[in-house]
Amino acid sequence: MKRANPTRQRLAALGLLGVPLLTYPLLSLPSGELGGIPATYLYLFGVWAGLIVLAAWVAERGK
Amino acid sequence: MLSGWFIALLATAYLGLLFAVARFGDARADAGKSIISANVYALSVAVYCTSWTFYGSVGRATSGGLSFLTIYIGPTLMLLCVGVIIKMIRISKAQRITSIADFIASRYGKSQLLAGMVTVIAVIGVVPYIALQLKAMAASVDVLLEHSGGSFQVLGLDSTFLIAVVLALFSILFGTRHLDATERHEGMVAAVAFESVVKIVAFMAVGIFVTYGMFGGLSDLFQKAAASADFGRLLQLDSSRAGTWTSLIILSGLAIIFLPRQFQIIVVENVDESHLKRAVWLFPLYLLLINIFVLPLALGGLLHFDGQGVNPDTFVLTLPLARGAESLALLAFIGGLSAATGMVIVETIALSTMVCNDLVMPILLRSTGNFVDKRNDLSGLLIGIRRAAIALILLLGYIYFRAAGEAYALVGIGLISFAAVAQFAPAMFGGMYWKQGTRAGAVAGLLAGFMVWLYTLLLPSFAKSGWMPSGFVENGLFGIAWLKAQALFGLAGLDEISHCLWWSMLANIGAYVAVSLNSKPDAVEASQAERFVDVFRFDSRNTEARLWRGKASPDALVQLLERFLGAARAGQQLAAYATSRRAEHWRNLPADADFVRFAESELAGAIGSASARVMVASVAQEEDLGLEEVLDILDEATQVRAHSRELEAKQRELEAATTELREANERLRELDRMKDDFISTVTHELRTPLTSIRALSEMLHEDPRLDLADRSRFLGIIVTEAERLTRLINQILDMAKMESGRAEWTTSEVDMGEVARESMASLEQLFREKGVVLEGDIPSSLPSVLADRDRLTQVMINLLSNAVKFVPGGTGRVLVRVSGAADLVRVEVHDNGPGLTAEECIVIFEKFRQGGNTMTDKPQGTGLGLPISRQIVEYFGGNLWVESEPGAGANFIFTVPVPAPDDNNGRQTA
Incomplete structure (x- = not known):
């Protein structure tokens, strides 16, 4: 652990990416509904799930 | 149907199952076969989801729509900063840290004052949160009993008190098995992970039942809600609350690592750093799944009980009951019980360690030195203190629950606790990344932040409960308007949590940084700062030995260990230490810096770093090294x-x-x-x-x-x-x-066709003598090339004389073909001689290598003609090569590039 660990940096970068995606003003963008489900609901859970999938990919890949 | 006794029996059976799981986990740990895998670790982190999540989120969603999600997005983002958490784990392992109070105290010079402060803040901040769990359990029991019309009392004690007693027993049994707090509680972790599974299964079962059983799926539910003006607004985010949204993400992001129980599970109970890699996505996935049906449940409850005044915090139970699904309601009840018990158990264990090590021990050590001296084995006393602390904390929670009653909604209490533990953030982060942070700074920051939190959040909540006059909230302290507790200095328009977070962080960070920059650390602080900030690089072997100087008697140190750890455990640790230093017995070891450090860290594991420092200093004659x-x-x-x-x-x-x-x-x-x-x-x-x-x-x-x-x-x-x-x-x-670059070249525009014709003319005689036909296929107009005319003639003559040398006399034919393209002029000299093998095609361009067998035949040339020709052509940017096969004659080809038009003009004018 002398040098910065690339997996940790990628995960941290994902975290930093999540901050603007999951806060205002971007959060006010989705409006209306899709298939009867509010777009905001879909957006929040979609971005969240996307972050989780990416994190899982980054974290489990190095093994 | 659902009699009180049946519910009691069910709850008891469930707790019995938990005991069994914990017992199993402990047994496996004792046998050296730990069941704590990456998945178990990740699930145990979900102790974050308390009954506040289980019942409270739905209640919150009925008023705030999607804003309840912030409480789960913050932890997701924070957990992605794996580096920070790994650093915390690494430091805690190196320093034998057992609680967040110990962490902060140890970093700032093993300060008992800081440890005590952090403990007090944590207890004051978290007791309401424990009360909240008891309240949720009481409420859920009430809902079930109300439904069946029964009641349940034993010896006149209410069910909540009984639950608190059982939880205290559980915590005592599994949280204080070992004295050494760094010793992991694997049984407890296993039980917590098991509870996490139960609660998510229960919650999702209710969510699916309500969404697909009572309504026609997600979109049906959302459309019905959207049709109502009141409920429709819950589907949209209110962008005027953008500030609150961000504050809550920050707050929950800090809570996921600084709540005492989270610190306990994530840092202290961590077995292997690599488990974090699983937790970093599995725990957020857990949060996501458990939240999918929160809004549908809230909307379903609102639509179903429209106007009936049912408490939204109990929708998870009342919705299945309304449809007569009693077994599902019981499952939900067990899920809620899991959520509450998991939180209470881990939280009380974490707090009891802090109370014992950081509040009671310092007082005992200081005030009644005789009392401590007289007792030979103190390990029993320590465990007793811890057990008493667990009981006391739960009692406090119960009292708070009784006193607060229905005064405040579930969600409010949780956020107040979050804001309290957020006060640890500056001292923690500063301590891990900023060597200049000092004890005085940390004390000042914590004190300032805590006071602001008390004044702007906790006391107003007391005032709302009617425990104290609310004048300071409505009119300001002493009637001064800018001291209004929730609009400090006129900062109105924020919700109370954001308001508190903003002011307390300003005060906390401001005081921490300002005082740190204006104070000097003492020697212990300076060395601890180095150990914490540079934990990945600190060269402990060489530096530790030099950072302690003094005289110590090994017997006194060992006696100290035996008194606090118990003789058996002390002997075990000493033997392990002696082996690590390649000695047969600790008696053979010198009482040097390393030994002292070993003793101190063992003690720190049992009584906290601050008390351990005091105890070691009391038996060793230490030299004060001084800051310099x-x-x-x-x-x-x-x-x-x-x-x-x-x-x-x-x-x-x-x-x-x-x-x-x-x-x-x-x-x-x-x-x-x-x-x-x-x-x-x-x-x-x-x-x-x-x-x-x-x-x-x-x-x-x-x-x-x-x-x-x-x-x-x-x-x-x-x-x-x-x-x-x-x-x-x-x-x-x-x-x-040419090779040395001293050849003279005169470059001018050359007509390649003319060069070819002249060369052919000059060799005509030679060809005629040998009876070889020389033919030319040379167009009259060709693009000019920039080259040395004499040199190109030299190349032509060389190729032609080679050709005539190798073709048979009488029947020989040599054909010269010149063709021009846009970018180059190509010259071919074709003969019908014996041809060349593929190997020869390469070697003939080497110096002194000739075609034919030089061993038997008389050499016909110098062996330098072709290498020279190739050098000349390449000098002008062209290529010279041969295409040939044995028996099929040879075709020597060279090209010379035609300068680009503008380039050409440039040369002409030059």
């Missing part, structure tokens, strides 16, 4: 590190330079060898004509009777050989000049 000396030692260590890094860099450079030198040397040797070859070849080539000239001359000289015909034939040969010699020498000189 400590800083010198640390600087030296840093310098040594820097120097060794520099040395490494230098060494790498040297190695690189050596490799380069070796390569250069190889190249030189190769060149040298080539030069030797060249010289020996040249001498050989020169000697051949010289030998024949000399032999013929000698014959002419020695035999005067030679007839005229022979004489003139010999002389003819001599002349030819002399010419060949001259040509050879000229070509060698030419070659040498």
